[in-house]
Amino acid sequence: MKLTAFRIRNFRSIVDTGWQSISPDNITCLIGQNESGKTSILEGLKVFYSGVISEDVLRSDLSLPEVSCRFSIPEGWLIKIIDNPGAELKELLSGLTHLELTRRWIADLTSVINVSGEISNYLDSLENAWRLYLDDISAKLEEEMKSIDDSEASLLKLAEEESEIRAKLAASDVKGIGFRLFGKKAADLIVGQNSGFTGLKNQLNGLKKHKEEIIEELRKKQSVKRAGEKLKKLQEKNTLIENHLRELSIKLEERHQKMTLLTQLIDDETDHEWRGVLNDYRKTRSELDINMAELEKHIALSGYVIEGSSEADAANKVSEIIQSHKSQYNSDVLGRKYFEYCPAFELFEDFGSLLPNRIDMDDIISGNDKVEGYKAARNFLSLAHLDYSFFQQPSSRILKQKIENLNDSLTHNFHDFWQQSIGKNNKIQLQFELDHYNSSYGEKAGKPYLEFWIKDEGERLYPKQRSRGVRWFLSFYMELMASANLNNRQMVLLVDEPGVSLHARAQEDVLKVFEDIKDKIQIIYTTHSPNLVEINKLHRVLAVQRDDLDSLRSTTRILDALRLSQASTDTLTPLQSILGNSIPGEGFSSERINLIVNDTGSFYILNAIILLMGFKGKICVIPSTNVSSIPLLCNILMGWSMDFAVLLFENEEEVQIAERLKNTVFKTDSDGTELIIRMPAPYLNSEDLLSTLDFKNHILYTREGITVPNSEYIKEKELPRNFILSRFLTDVKAEKIKVTDFDEETLENFKLIMDMLGGLK
Numbered sequence: 039m040k041l042t043a044f045r046i047r048n049f050r051s052i053v054d055t056g057w058q059s060i061s062p063d064n065i066t067c068l069i070g071q072n073e074s075g076k077t078s079i080l081e082g083l084k085v086f087y088s089g090v091i092s093e094d095v096l097r098s099d100l101s102l103p104e105v106s107c108r109f110s111i112p113e114g115w116l117i118k119i120i121d122n123p124g125a126e127l128k129e130l131l132s133g134l135t136h137l138e139l140t141r142r143w144i145a146d147l148t149s150v151i152n153v154s155g156e157i158s159n160y161l162d163s164l165e166n167a168w169r170l171y172l173d174d175i176s177a178k179l180e181e182e183m184k185s186i187d188d189s190e191a192s193l194l195k196l197a198e199e200e201s202e203i204r205a206k207l208a209a210s211d212v213k214g215i216g217f218r219l220f221g222k223k224a225a226d227l228i229v230g231q232n233s234g235f236t237g238l239k240n241q242l243n244g245l246k247k248h249k250e251e252i253i254e255e256l257r258k259k260q261s262v263k264r265a266g267e268k269l270k271k272l273q274e275k276n277t278l279i280e281n282h283l284r285e286l287s288i289k290l291e292e293r294h295q296k297m298t299l300l301t302q303l304i305d306d307e308t309d310h311e312w313r314g315v316l317n318d319y320r321k322t323r324s325e326l327d328i329n330m331a332e333l334e335k336h337i338a339l340s341g342y343v344i345e346g347s348s349e350a351d352a353a354n355k356v357s358e359i360i361q362s363h364k365s366q367y368n369s370d371v372l373g374r375k376y377f378e379y380c381p382a383f384e385l386f387e388d389f390g391s392l393l394p395n396r397i398d399m400d401d402i403i404s405g406n407d408k409v410e411g412y413k414a415a416r417n418f419l420s421l422a423h424l425d426y427s428f429f430q431q432p433s434s435r436i437l438k439q440k441i442e443n444l445n446d447s448l449t450h451n452f453h454d455f456w457q458q459s460i461g462k463n464n465k466i467q468l469q470f471e472l473d474h475y476n477s478s479y480g481e482k483a484g485k486p487y488l489e490f491w492i493k494d495e496g497e498r499l500y501p502k503q504r505s506r507g508v509r510w511f512l513s514f515y516m517e518l519m520a521s522a523n524l525n526n527r528q529m530v531l532l533v534d535e536p537g538v539s540l541h542a543r544a545q546e547d548v549l550k551v552f553e554d555i556k557d558k559i560q561i562i563y564t565t566h567s568p569n570l571v572e573i574n575k576l577h578r579v580l581a582v583q584r585d586d587l588d589s590l591r592s593t594t595r596i597l598d599a600l601r602l603s604q605a606s607t608d609t610l611t612p613l614q615s616i617l618g619n620s621i622p623g624e625g626f627s628s629e630r631i632n633l634i635v636n637d638t639g640s641f642y643i644l645n646a647i648i649l650l651m652g653f654k655g656k657i658c659v660i661p662s663t664n665v666s667s668i669p670l671l672c673n674i675l676m677g678w679s680m681d682f683a684v685l686l687f688e689n690e691e692e693v694q695i696a697e698r699l700k701n702t703v704f705k706t707d708s709d710g711t712e713l714i715i716r717m718p719a720p721y722l723n724s725e726d727l728l729s730t731l732d733f734k735n736h737i738l739y740t741r742e743g744i745t746v747p748n749s750e751y752i753k754e755k756e757l758p759r760n761f762i763l764s765r766f767l768t769d770v771k772a773e774k775i776k777v778t779d780f781d782e783e784t785l786e787n788f789k790l791i792m793d794m795l796g797g798l799k
Contacts, residue, residue, distance in 0.1 A: 039109040039379055041530050041560055042136065046082040048101040051075045051584065053593040057108070061578040064556040067571055068564040070582035075594030076564040079582065080385060080532040083107070083562065086141050087383035087530075089149045093294050100294050106140040106154055109380070116157075119375060123367060130160055139373055139380065145290045146319050151377045152369040161369050172334060175341040176269075182344060183266040186259055193252050196245050203242045207235065261349050265340040272333045279326045286319040335360075381528035381560070384521070386536075392513050393418060395500040399472075399486040414513060415488065417520035418470065421448060445469045467493045468512070510537070511544060518555055533563035536570065545569040576674065630656035631798050632675055632682040636665045636692060640724035642763040644685070644791075646770040647727065650777045651792050665691045672703045683713045683798050689722045689749075715794050723749035725763065727791060729783040736775050737766050 043059045046052050052075055060066040068076045078095075085091050086105040095103060116131035117123060123131060138155035152158065256263075293312065338359050342352035367375075394411025401409045402416065449467040469491040475482040492504050492512070501509060514536065521529055537545040545567055552561050565571065571579065584592040635641055641661035648657065660675075660682075662668045668684060675682045684699060686692040696714055704713055721727060725737065725748040733748045734740055744751050752759050769775045780788070 039111055039137065039381055039528060041107055041381060042110050043108040044079075044083060044086075045106040046079060047104040048097055049082045049103045049105070050078040050095050050097065051592075051594045052078055052082065053097070055079070055594070055596050057106075058580060058596050058598065060560070060562060060580075061575075063575075063578070064560045065552050065575075065578050066560075066562045066580060067578050068562065068580050068582050069566070069571065070564075072566075074582045074584055076582045077534050078594065079596075080534055080562065080564065083383050083530065083532055084385045086139075087380070089141060089151070091143060091147055091149075093147070096294055100291055102143045102145070104140060104142045106138060107380075108155070109137045109139070111135060111137050116376070119379065120367065120372070127160065127367065130156065137376060139377055144323075145287045146316050148320075150370060150373070152373040153376060154369070157372065158369050161367070161372075165368070168334075171341075172337045175337050175344070178344055179262070179266055179269060179337070179340050182259065182262050186256065186263050186266070189252050189256055189259075193249060193256070196249050196252070200242060200245045200249070203238050203245065207238050207242070261343045262340070264349070265336070265343050268336060269333075269340065272329065272336060276326070276329050276333060279322060279329060283319070283322045283326060286315060286322060289315050290319060381530050383530045383532060385532040385534070386514065386517060392509055393490050393492075393501040393516070395502055396487055396489045398482070399488065402488070414516060415490075417516040418448075418490070420520040421516060441470065441472065469493055469498075511547065514548070515551055518551055518559070521555075521559060528559075530560045530562065533561065535565060536563055537567070630658040630681075632658050632660045632680055633795070633798070634660050634662060634668055634671055634675075634682060634684045635724070636668065636685075636687065637661055637663070637760075639759045639763040640685070642760070642767040643724040643727065646767040647788050647791060648795075649767075649770050650775075650780075651788055653792055653795065655795055655798065657795055657798070665695055668695055669698060669703060672699065676703065683715060685715045685717070685794075687717045687721050687723050687726070688719045715798075717791075720747070721787075722747050725749050725752065725759075727784070727787040729781050729787075732780050732784045736769070736779065737762055 041060060042062075043057050045055055045057045047054045051073075068079060070076050081095070082103070082105050085095075085103070086107055091103060111134070113135050114132050116134055116137065117128055120131075134156065136155075138153065138158070139151060140154040141149050141151045143149045153161070293315070335356055338356050339349070339352045341359065342355050343349060347355065392411060393414040397409065397411050397415045400406075401412060402419070406412060445468065449469075471489045471491075472486060473489055474484055474486050477483045490501055491498050492501055492508065493499070501512070518531065521531065537548045546569055549570060549572065552563075555561070563570070579598075581597040582594060583597070585595055633644070635644055638661045641659050644659045647653075648659075660671065662671050672682065672684065686696050696716060699714055725733060728737065728748060730744050730748065733751075734742065734744065737748075738757075746754065751757075752762075766775070777785070777788075
């Protein structure tokens with residue numbers, strides 16, 4: 039599994055990053071200002087793997103985090119991990135070449151891992167069909183229960199009518215007895231009485247028959263009635279559990295609201311009241327899950343009962359109907375299963391793996407990760423491909439020779455990445471030695487320990503005696519290289535601001551380590567340093583910034599390489615620095631024409647001229663690092679859909695670049711606009727726009743005679759060109775130099791350049 043994209047929601051300053059693809063060559067760089075959200079992205083990816091968060095990651099609205107990762111996988115791999123997925127699911131899984139996993143946190147800040155994407159959509163469709171089936175049965179059961187209620191009501195009503203008729207019949211009997219007792223022979227009354235008696239008898243018989251029909255009907259529906267009554271009890275229980283869970287959730291939210299500014303883990307063992315709420319919440323959630331499962335199973339059983347099956351037969355058929363409507367796998371089950379094969383996400387902690395001066399062999403053998411330097415020592419031995427058996431060599435001489443050979447090998451490998459020297463040629467060396475405690479160490483006497491050194495030609499020092507930069511890089515180098523040597527699991531390495539304490543050259547060494555391990559480990563790192571951004575590999579860059587740059591309450595958004603033009607100047611500082619534009623407040627503009635010039639010196643000159651001449655055109659001067667970088671800079675601005683032009687002078691290198699630009703970058707331009715501004719022959723570089731006299735007076739501040747073009751003079755004398763030209767711009771801004779201070783030749787040249795810039799639309 040290889041990480042290809044991520045999406046983070048509701049995590050600190052992040053509301054929703056949307057899906058962000060990472061670099062296909064396994065090195066991804068996050069650039070942006072402080073507080074933009076770069077570290078939050080790394081931490082979001084870390085907790086995707088660990089599942090552990092604290093309340094300080096919650097947003098003010100207490101919305102719960104959700105982190106999704108997309109992985110590329112070999113086609114057919116998904117079905118090899120699970121058994122009997124079913125025909126439809128098997129067909130889906132067999133054709134997928136990527137997998138999405140999402141970790142969601144719930145109110146107690148525990149989490150669940152699910153599959154998402156196409157697999158989840160399919161499983162959700164099954165679940166929706168299952169819900170519709172259950173809803174349909176529930177509706178039918180509700181109709182049956184209403185019918186039963188109606189029948190029982192009818193039975194009661196019939197019983198009342200029967201009682202009334204029996205009372206009338208009893209009254210008729212009493213009257214008949216009276217007639218006989220008193221000897222009255224009223225034939226017409228007797229006939230009327232007999233007629234009424236017979237009618238009541240017929241009604242009574244009719245009621246009895248109707249009652250028997252209803253009773254028989256109710257008898258047949260006893261199973262349905264029991265099913266309905268049990269459903270009602272389960273639903274009532276479900277409502278009680280949900281209400282209790284809702285009350286507990288409110289208590290959890292109140293707690294989170296109080297703790298959002300603290301970095302306290304949710305599992306606080308000392309707060310017994312809080313632990314009680316947590317335990318109650320987790321127990322109630324479990325109870326709800328159990329009750330819901332029983333409720334669903336009972337509804338499915340009720341479907342068979344309604345169709346006429348006995349309760350016993352219905353119970354036997356429940357699993358059959360569940361299998362026909364539901365996959366044996368759900369998002370949770372598959373999520374947990376596939377997550378077992380997920381790459382490990384590790385956040386490299388600065389100085390978390392510093393090499394110790396000394397460590398006992400007993401601590402290494404026992405795996406005592408609490409002892410200082412344990413991790414670094416294990417990394418060191420891993421790089422040397424050593425285990426405890428190595429130190430069991432009976433011959434002290436042979437063991438020392440092997441250790442010396444290993445020290446040479448380790449140092450040689452380290453030098454492949456660490457290019458820094460103390461002085462011109464004196465590079466540091468890594469060494470370790472095996473020794474034993476002497477008798478002065480009491481119980482440790484005679485026991486072995488490892489001792490580490492970082493040596494140079496001048497002296498041999500313990501790791502702790504070396505500079506912060508050396509210690510950091512050594513720690514960084516060992517952990518990354520040791521991790522790359524582990525073959526048991528893939529890894530995504532997250533590095534926050536690598537090499538902050540390193541020199542610019544050493545920061546480039548960090549990139550060399552990344553390049554060396556990228557085929558084994560994926561790296562995502564943050565930086566502000568232009569030395570850690572490769573301008574020829576902009577596909578690796580994701581720019582991170584806030585929606586509202588003036589408010590820390592605003593949300594984080596991410597811009598990929600194709601949308602970097604939307605990023606702020608400060609966000610793009612590393613890119614602008616590496617391109618040559620390190621001037622505060624300046625940067626690419628989507629509202630003006632970006633005028634690319636050959637270097638920073640020309641940037642200073644052109645801006646000074648624009649100020650002196652009061653030019654009002656919408657021009658943004660963009661310096662390249664050097665002439666050879668101009669085509670790359672053009673391609674970048676073209677990719678960002680920004681308006682730009684190029685100012686070139688009449689020297690050999692820029693003449694070649696002009697031809698190259700015409701044949702490549704501007705080949706398709708058809709609107710007639712001249713986007714390559716060519717200065718005529720006398721102007722070899724921007725400083726040649728000043729007359730020799732003005733060049734001496736306002737830039738060199740010297741009376742020395744100059745017999746060559748100004749640009750040639752700077753080269754011959756090896757003058758600090760950028761410094762003296764930046765000083766010129768500073769003096770112009772401070773109004774120490776005004777346009778009236780220049781001679782006619784210079785002013786004509788200034789007017790020429792202004793006319794050229796004025797022609798840009």
